[in-house]
Amino acid sequence: MGSYIIRFDAATGNGEIDLAMIRRRAILALTILFGGIILILAYSGIESSRKNMLRLLRQEGESLMQALVTSARNNLASSTIVEEAATERLVDISTLLGALLNGSATGIDALGDWQKRYRLERIDLVDGSCRISASSVRESVGDTVSGDPDMLAVLDSVLLESRSLAVARPMPSALPQDDYTYLALRTKRGVMLLSAKVKKLTDYQEWLGIGFVLRQLGDQPGIDYVVLQSSSGIVLASRSIQQMVAVEADSFLADALESEQTTSRIYNFEGRRLLEVVRAFKSDVLPSGLLRLGMSLDVYDQLYAGSLKQLAILSLVLFVLGIVGSYAATSFKRLQVAEVNLEQLQSVTDEIVQSLEAGVVAVNREGMITIFNPQAERLFAKSAAAIMNQPYRSIFADDLLSLGKIESRSQQAHRGEVRYSSTPTQLRHLLVSSVPICGKDNTYSGAVALVYDLTEIKQLEENARAAERLTELGSLAAGVAHEIRNPLNAISIATQRLRSEFEPNTNAAEYQSFLRTIAEEIDRLNTIIKDFLSLARSGHIEKVLVDLQGYFDDIVTLARLESEKQHIAIAVDIEPGLTAVRLDRQEMKKVFLNLIKNAVQAIDTHGTIGITAWKQSSGQVAIDISNSGQPITPDVRDRIWQPYFTTRKDGTGLGLAICRRIIADHGGTI
Numbered sequence: 001m002g003s004y005i006i007r008f009d010a011a012t013g014n015g016e017i018d019l020a021m022i023r024r025r026a027i028l029a030l031t032i033l034f035g036g037i038i039l040i041l042a043y044s045g046i047e048s049s050r051k052n053m054l055r056l057l058r059q060e061g062e063s064l065m066q067a068l069v070t071s072a073r074n075n076l077a078s079s080t081i082v083e084e085a086a087t088e089r090l091v092d093i094s095t096l097l098g099a100l101l102n103g104s105a106t107g108i109d110a111l112g113d114w115q116k117r118y119r120l121e122r123i124d125l126v127d128g129s130c131r132i133s134a135s136s137v138r139e140s141v142g143d144t145v146s147g148d149p150d151m152l153a154v155l156d157s158v159l160l161e162s163r164s165l166a167v168a169r170p171m172p173s174a175l176p177q178d179d180y181t182y183l184a185l186r187t188k189r190g191v192m193l194l195s196a197k198v199k200k201l202t203d204y205q206e207w208l209g210i211g212f213v214l215r216q217l218g219d220q221p222g223i224d225y226v227v228l229q230s231s232s233g234i235v236l237a238s239r240s241i242q243q244m245v246a247v248e249a250d251s252f253l254a255d256a257l258e259s260e261q262t263t264s265r266i267y268n269f270e271g272r273r274l275l276e277v278v279r280a281f282k283s284d285v286l287p288s289g290l291l292r293l294g295m296s297l298d299v300y301d302q303l304y305a306g307s308l309k310q311l312a313i314l315s316l317v318l319f320v321l322g323i324v325g326s327y328a329a330t331s332f333k334r335l336q337v338a339e340v341n342l343e344q345l346q347s348v349t350d351e352i353v354q355s356l357e358a359g360v361v362a363v364n365r366e367g368m369i370t371i372f373n374p375q376a377e378r379l380f381a382k383s384a385a386a387i388m389n390q391p392y393r394s395i396f397a398d399d400l401l402s403l404g405k406i407e408s409r410s411q412q413a414h415r416g417e418v419r420y421s422s423t424p425t426q427l428r429h430l431l432v433s434s435v436p437i438c439g440k441d442n443t444y445s446g447a448v449a450l451v452y453d454l455t456e457i458k459q460l461e462e463n464a465r466a467a468e469r470l471t472e473l474g475s476l477a478a479g480v481a482h483e484i485r486n487p488l489n490a491i492s493i494a495t496q497r498l499r500s501e502f503e504p505n506t507n508a509a510e511y512q513s514f515l516r517t518i519a520e521e522i523d524r525l526n527t528i529i530k531d532f533l534s535l536a537r538s539g540h541i542e543k544v545l546v547d548l549q550g551y552f553d554d555i556v557t558l559a560r561l562e563s564e565k566q567h568i569a570i571a572v573d574i575e576p577g578l579t580a581v582r583l584d585r586q587e588m589k590k591v592f593l594n595l596i597k598n599a600v601q602a603i604d605t606h607g608t609i610g611i612t613a614w615k616q617s618s619g620q621v622a623i624d625i626s627n628s629g630q631p632i633t634p635d636v637r638d639r640i641w642q643p644y645f646t647t648r649k650d651g652t653g654l655g656l657a658i659c660r661r662i663i664a665d666h667g668g669t670i
Contacts, residue, residue, distance in 0.1 A: 042314060046307045053300055054275075061277035061295050062262045064217065068226065068291060069279060071213045087169050087181060089486070093118050094165070094185045094194050101125075102188045111136040121180065121195040125187075128159060133190055151182040151195065158184040158191050214238045222296050224274055228281065229253075230289030247290060256280060257290055266297070273297045359451035362437070363392045363403050365444055379428065379451055380420065401449040402434045412436060417454065419634070427637065429454040459669075462641070484529060492522050541584040541665050548581055548613055548621075549574045555589060556611070559596045567606045570596070575614040581621050583666060591659045595625045598655070601648065602629030620668070 097114055111123045115136035125134040130145045145155060150168040157166040169181040183194045210228075218226045218238020226238040231247050247253045256263050256278040267276040277293040353360050359376035363369055369392055372384040387395050392403055399405060402414035414434040421427050434449040495518050504511045552572045563570055592611075599609045607628040616622050632640065639645050641660055646653035663670045 039311065039314070042311050046304075046311060049307070050304050053303065057275055057295065057297075057300060058264050058277070061264055061275055061293060064223075065262050065277045065279050065291065065293055068213065068217060068293065069281060072210050072228075072281065072291070073283075087167060090181060090183050090194065090196055091165070091167065093120075094183050094192065097123070097194075098185050098187050098192060101192060108134040108189070112138075119196070121197055124193040124195075125189055126155060126159075126191045126193055128190070130155065130159070145193070148180060148182070150180070151193070154182045154184040155191060155193060158186050210236065217293075222299070224269070224272070224294040224296050225292070226294075227292045228289060229292060230287040232287065235287050235289060253278065253290060253292075267294070269294060273301065357452075359453075360448065361401055361403070361451065362446060362448040363407070364446045367392050367404075367407055369395065370446070371448070376451060379430065379453055401432050401451065403447045403449055406434055406436045406447040407444075427455075427634070429458045480529065484525065488522055488525055491518070495519055495522070541587055541662075543582040543584055543666070545580040546583055546585060547579060549579075551585070552592075552611055552613075555592050555596070559593060559600070562597070563600050563609065566600065566603065568600055568603055568609060569607075570609045570611065572611045573613070578613060578615050578621065584662075587662045588666070591662050592625070594655045594659055599625060599627035599629070602627055604629075 097118075100110075101108070108125065111125070111134060114120070115123050120136075123136040124132050124140070124145070126145055127133050132140055132143050132145060135141050145152065154166040154168045157163050164186045166184045167181070168183075179197075181196050183196075185192045185194075214226045214228070214236050215238050217223060223238075225241060227234055227241065227244065228236040229244065229247060233246075234241065234244060245253070247257055252263075252265055257280050259280060262277060262279040264275060264277045267274050269276070274294040275297055277295065279291050280288075281291045282288040353371065353373050356373060356375060359379045360371055360373045361369065361376050362371035368389050369387055370389070372382075372387060374384075376382075377384055382395070392407075393399070396403075400418055400420060402416075405414065406412070413436070414432065416432060418430050418432055419427060420430055431452040431454050432449055433452075434447060436444055437446040437448060439445050495515055499512070499515050549572075552574065556570050556572060559570060596609060596611075603609075609628075610624070610626045612624045612626075614622055636647065640656050642653070643657045644653035660670055
């Protein structure tokens with residue numbers, strides 16, 4: 001469009017009216033107004049999203065706090081129950097030792113062995129004048145009993161009050177302690193006095209007590225700290241904290257201490273912004289105070305900053321478009337400049353499409369692929385140069401992106417999750433959003449699909465569910481171990497006595513065979529309990545530098561004992577220069593032997609197993625264990641990490657779950 005200029009004769013006194021300038025200014029004003037409205041709406045949307053994100057984060061923090069309070073109370077209750085059970089166990093031990101002492105002339109000489117066997121601090125035999133006539137600590141024989149008032153109290157209650165049994169134990173505590181439990185029992189040879197450390201009787205609390213719960217929660221991603229704080233200071237913490245404000249010095253904490261509700265705030269701690277969730281915690285065992293949960297706001301702040309950055313880019317683009325549009329509409333002479341600007345804009349658009357983290361696949365009205373950006377190349381393992389201008393249905397015969405349905409008008413838009421495997425071992429979870437492209441007259445001119453890779457998000461969700469299941473297994477494991485091991489110990493002791501003290505007159509060989517079977521089954525049950533506990537709690541790993549070539553040579557030597565029976569070859573290929581890696585030799589040996597065993601079982605006979613190791617660009621070491629057997633089906637693949645899921649009749653379903661836990665302890669993934 002040209003410029004229209006109206007001029008009046010200067011003699012009339014009228015000025016010059018430039019219609020082109022008026023049009024440019026009007027278009028520019030409308031563009032700025034429209035852009036301002038868009039920016040206001042976008043900013044309002046961002047602020048609303050920010051508030052919603054913060055609200056969801058607060059709700060998540062309150063849920064975590066509720067779970068923490070419930071877990072803490074359950075742990076405190078279980079601590080009291082276990083300490084009572086420990087005292088009952090000490091009574092059972094004293095009854096057994098008393099019977100042995102009364103029935104055996106040599107029982108006095110076995111006091112030292114009894115002390116070690118039953119994890120006691122000492123065993124003393126005291127006469128009526130409070131002198132030690134025999135003891136597991138031989139140098140104290142002849143001394144007069146003295147020391148802890150609780151010990152003297154139980155001894156006096158048996159000597160002076162003619163009681164047959166007396167017990168003294170300290171107050172219950174949720175934390176491991178060095179207090180003593182004392183028990184006095186009247187026997188034919190005097191009063192037997194047993195001393196035992198409470199911590200040895202209830203040492204499970206170091207692994208499954210409230211401190212363990214705080215550490216486990218504090219190790220979760222996004223959790224900065226978990227603290228139990230009383231008015232006198234920090235009682236328990238998930239990590240080492242140098243300094244934390246006192247409850248009385250902070251009005252927010254002081255108010256939360258008086259309230260029964262969970263409260264939260266944005267809090268600056270050690271130079272970082274956190275969402276702190278606080279709730280009062282009262283207990284008869286631990287000092288009453290506040291549970292404080294600090295949740296990192298780094299991801300929240302990054303998302304908000306990214307949204308503002310996108311808003312700034314949008315405002316800049318709108319302003320540029322307004323300038324270009326006003327000049328293109330008012331001056332034909334600047335058409336070439338407008339075309340240059342349009343080409344630049346197209347270049348920016350192409351760069352945006354090329355740099356998007358989502359895969360972009362577009363087709364024209366004939367169904368030919370016109371856009372296939374680098375992210376799409378990575379997701380589908382296909383080269384853009386090889387498939388550009390090729391029929392979409394020849395590349396995606398199963399219409400994975402639903403562009404074929406849009407082309408046939410069977411649906412207007414599509415959004416859903418799909419699974420895609422570019423290789424037999426690589427399964428991706430994809431979110432596909434497909435829409436048609438229509439012209440001004442609403443005619444179909446093509447379709448475009450945005451593809452987002454949800455594989456990592458799905459993995460994070462699975463890890464979170466696995467961590468939750470392991471937390472539940474932790475509580476279950478303690479109860480199972482306690483309930484099963486006590487009767488197993490009793491059965492084991494009875495079996496040992498039957499083997500050493502009784503000899504049948506007939507069928508002696510069969511008798512000994514039965515006893516061996518019982519002992520073997522007891523060992524098998526203990527192994528099952530050990531595997532159960534190793535799955536439910538992280539183990540202590542000790543990383544050392546390991547030569548991978550020699551390490552795998554040793555592992556393959558062990559594995560060949562089974563693989564050669566089925567004529568299966570094992571090949572090891574270690575990248576040159578990859579000499580040493582830090583790992584726990586014994587723990588990782590369990591992982592590799594289990595994976596090789598699974599590979600052997602996946603091959604009927606006459607197959608191969610390959611072990612390959614190389615260093616990735618990120619600095620991590622990748623180890624691939626493959627076999628020539630049948631691959632895992634997709635419906636089974638998603639369940640193989642679940643504890644107790646197995647496809648074999650003789651399997652326990654714990655192998656891969658334990659492998660995953662060990663590798664997670666090393667900071668790796670499988």
